[in-house]
Amino acid sequence: MDLLYTGFYLDREVRRVERTMDEVIQEFVIALASERRSSQNTLGAYRTDLRQLMSFLAQRNISAWTAVTPADITDFAAHLRERKYANTSIARKVAALKSFFHFLQTRHLTEIDPSEDMQAPKVEKDLPHALSPNEVERLFAVVQSMSGVGQRDLAMLHTIYSTGMRVTELVSLNVGHVDLARGHVRCCGHNHKERILPLSLAAQSALGAYMDNYRQLLLRQTQEPALFLNHHGQRLTRQGFWLIIKGYAKAAGIEHITPHTLRHSFALDMLGRGMELRSVQELLGHANISTTHVYKQMRRVQQLVTIP
Numbered sequence: 001m002d003l004l005y006t007g008f009y010l011d012r013e014v015r016r017v018e019r020t021m022d023e024v025i026q027e028f029v030i031a032l033a034s035e036r037r038s039s040q041n042t043l044g045a046y047r048t049d050l051r052q053l054m055s056f057l058a059q060r061n062i063s064a065w066t067a068v069t070p071a072d073i074t075d076f077a078a079h080l081r082e083r084k085y086a087n088t089s090i091a092r093k094v095a096a097l098k099s100f101f102h103f104l105q106t107r108h109l110t111e112i113d114p115s116e117d118m119q120a121p122k123v124e125k126d127l128p129h130a131l132s133p134n135e136v137e138r139l140f141a142v143v144q145s146m147s148g149v150g151q152r153d154l155a156m157l158h159t160i161y162s163t164g165m166r167v168t169e170l171v172s173l174n175v176g177h178v179d180l181a182r183g184h185v186r187c188c189g190h191n192h193k194e195r196i197l198p199l200s201l202a203a204q205s206a207l208g209a210y211m212d213n214y215r216q217l218l219l220r221q222t223q224e225p226a227l228f229l230n231h232h233g234q235r236l237t238r239q240g241f242w243l244i245i246k247g248y249a250k251a252a253g254i255e256h257i258t259p260h261t262l263r264h265s266f267a268l269d270m271l272g273r274g275m276e277l278r279s280v281q282e283l284l285g286h287a288n289i290s291t292t293h294v295y296k297q298m299r300r301v302q303q304l305v306t307i308p
Contacts, residue, residue, distance in 0.1 A: 019109075021057075024065055025050045028103050039190065041168060041238070049096040065104055070114045073097065077118065087121040094120040127298050129256050130264040136161070138252040148214060153244055155203075155210035156228055157262065159185065162200035164266035164284050167259040171236050174225040175211065180204050189285040197283060267295040 019027070029047050032038045038046075056076050062068060076097075080090050097115050104110040131139065143154045160170050169187050177186040183204055187195045199207070211227075220233030228236040242259045249257040263284070270280050281292040 021054050021063065021065055022051070024104070024109065025054070025100075028100050031103060032099075039168070045092065046096045046099070049093045050100055052093070053097055065101075066110050068101075068110075068114045070117060073114045073118055091120040094118060127294060128264040129258070129261060130268045130298065131254065131257070131261055135252070135254050136265060139248060139254060142248050142252045148217075151206075151210045151214040152218070152228060153248070155206040156241065157245075157248075158200065158203035158206040160262045161266055162203040163187065163197040164263050164270070164280075165189075165197060166263060166285075167238050167241055169285075171228060171238055171241055173227040175227050176225065178207060178211070178227060180208055187285070190287070193285065195283070195285055264295070264298075267292070268298055271295055271299045 025047060028050070029043050032046065033043055053076055056079060057063075057068060057072060060072065062072065077090065077094065080093065085093075094115070098113075098118065101110065101113045101115045105113050140154070140157065143150055143157055146153065156170060159165070159173075160167070163185065165187050166189070169189055172188065173185065179185070180199075183201075184196050184198050187197050189195060215227075215229060218229040218231065218233055224233060224235075226235035228241075230236045230240055238259065245257065245259065245262075249255075267280055267284060270283070271277070277292055277296055278289065280295065281289045284292060286292045
């Protein structure tokens, strides 16, 4: 019995030695994907955050997760503050590493949780930023002035602004998801829930022009299903969209913009047109209406600002 007991712990030690730090991170990410069904964006963020911690530890000659101490974790948080990371970013990184070390303990890959006593910084929940009607006009004016690739970009901006879909949902669209005859697009959201979203006449026109013309020039393989293509004829990525929108915003003199700004602007616009909150929730694909309620708060602030 003692031999079996000892053998178990020897085997566990061997498994610890065999894994590199990055391999353990990969194992954690795979577990998140299968057990929690986390989105690709969440998985990518956790992987990046943990590799940043791993690089910090490497500078201290720490090459195994079992060697990490609470002092190392505290110093890592201080390092982030020194580099002027926002509290929201630090809070996300703290959440990632706490989840990671909990995973290590449950898998018997470490004896202690060095992040157990660590507290994330308090984060004030600011209201999302939306573009003003004037900023929307300026943004579209810049895109409309571009020939060639501007046709694709105009179609993307009109699609996201007239539907409120997430950027990930936008770049995941296939040609088969668009039905211009009926004036709508099929969108697959979180947990593979499908939504049918109406397209504005401007979006229908922009999509039709892009699909008939510039997409054909970008296309490399006739079987490519992706709606929005990059210069290599492949599906445009979320990061690619962000670089595009950031460039147009700069040209239009718009300082504050994120990949989700047009989604926020859509929600605010719908409420301004008298749409019920529940209907906005369904269009946005929110599982809980409390998530959508923030736009009602934004609408109230907007109304107070415009009162003479």
